[in-house]
Amino acid sequence: QMDGVMGLQGWQWLYIIEGIPAIALGLLTPILMTDRPRDAKWLEADERNWLTATMDAELAAKSQSGKHNFMAGLKDKRTLVYSALYFGLVCGIYGLGLWMPTIVAALGKFSTAEVGFIVFIPYAVAAVFVYFWSKRADRTGKRAWHASVSMVLAGVGLVAAGYLLPVNPFLAMVGLTLSAMGIYGAIAPFLSMPSAALTGAAAASGLALVNSLGNLGGFISPYAVGLLKDATGSNQSGLLFLSLCLCITAVATYLYARRRPEGDASLDPAVAAAAAVDPAKVS
Template identity: 75%
Template structure:
């Protein structure tokens, strides 16, 4: 029976079936891993509700400590991704998981500003390389035309982690006094353990590359290997595919700068939202947790829809820029409404969360489509490394503004300006670039999938 694809399908029956199996096998674990990662880096926002008084942290000190995570993260990001490319995803991701799980739990040991800064820095260093390693891992398993939707599923773990993690973290704060520990100490200990457990299990659950996927049928494995090899060969024609090429590529620097602005919004909001909500009324920590979950719940639904729409149209830059405009409007509106109407300010914070998180997948799909091979490993690490310095600047700046003005309004206006500028700059830079406004998925891989399926057909004939 011929395996030549249907003319109306971009991938053919074999390709669709293969990628469906890959999604079902790869994505659940990837999402869970990132869920845990995001929980461990952002739970400090909830711990702050009681920890600040216990160890004596001002808003500025908290902002610095919350953001200093990203200095350790940035310093070791590129070396870490080099190790992943050399030793393979399974072993390296496991190493990252175990080390960050230990240090996430060690946050329970902080006693003041200095130890808070030190452990947050070490936690960032331990987690360095995880995010770009996963992005690079996805480039090995999914053709570029299908990658925005896949990255969108991966990114979905961010708002889902916040939506589910917020009430859980708030409830853990109620363990205050058990075995002589504060509630925030229990929060860090309990939420750090899953990373250690998953780190032990990851080598058995992940497969490095398609050619090693024994869980695929022979013809499926051959189709995927051939398709990805052909896509890699097409991109390598530019000559920029070595590890150092990714660091020197001008596109890497440009996307790093743009990602910095987006990350300012991501962590400026994420690390301060529990405190902002707590200031809206006389809420206990449990109530704050459930209220904080609202914006992220709406964001999770919108991320799923928006990433699929971006994948379908191929216009990544328009989707990324539009999302950042929505986020900027949401933050600006919330900033002016905080002292006026708590309900309306929460509506605008929800719009901000929807815009921020829906921008990530189409944005990151652009550098991952522009670079390939070892250059992609280095380039994505650099984009994430330099971009995540926004995670240091934004929480610190918001803390300084809060101490200086006594309110959250100026911080939200600052974050809104960051996202508005980044939106315009992203659109102007990428609107005419192939990775910014690619052709739709129906025309993206005809040659690759035809050759792959013809190869599969030939192999079947020979085997007979």
């Protein structure tokens, strides 16, 4: 409906409208957010004091384990492992975008607005799931378990969507919704693990490396899916590959992190130090 307005085409308006919120938030972030809890005016005084004391205790506990400068984060073995694991997760994420247009087209002929509402469904359900799943991961401290279960759910959902499409497009949409729940439900507990493993400047550089190397999966996986489709003549082979990426990553994540402090908060000495500050506020 915006096509032709101010001499711009519809796709150009799409980019502009999507970019405006990011620009607005970028301008507001330095004003609304603070670098330190003690400067956060939107927290009560006792909350600021508790959070400052807790972070100091966690930093003191982690500082005993080694260097935490910028280069240490890039060289840390854990950073490289989580980069490889995130690569597998991102490869699987591509499957959601790959299969969505095919399933929506199979549901029937819809207007552009109707297609937008249909595509919204998996993401809306996933958003609700992510909220409660992330809270559960925080409450239990079982980050590795929650991330792994989510990835398995995503892999199963992708396979279900692919193989149910010829049978019933609506069931295929259910499978795709499960996949969206799993994919987005895995991201928060997964990325919280390298965040918990590293501290100081090492955390900043380490997380940047995990995201940079991991997101290469979004570049490589389309080529792999294309090669498989050309070789087999079927989209299902590509979905099986992406599902396999997710399931292998889920198993590897669980085996690597389940007995590590960042994968299970109950094993983290920093958690014990925070509990000593105020046991009532540490779950």
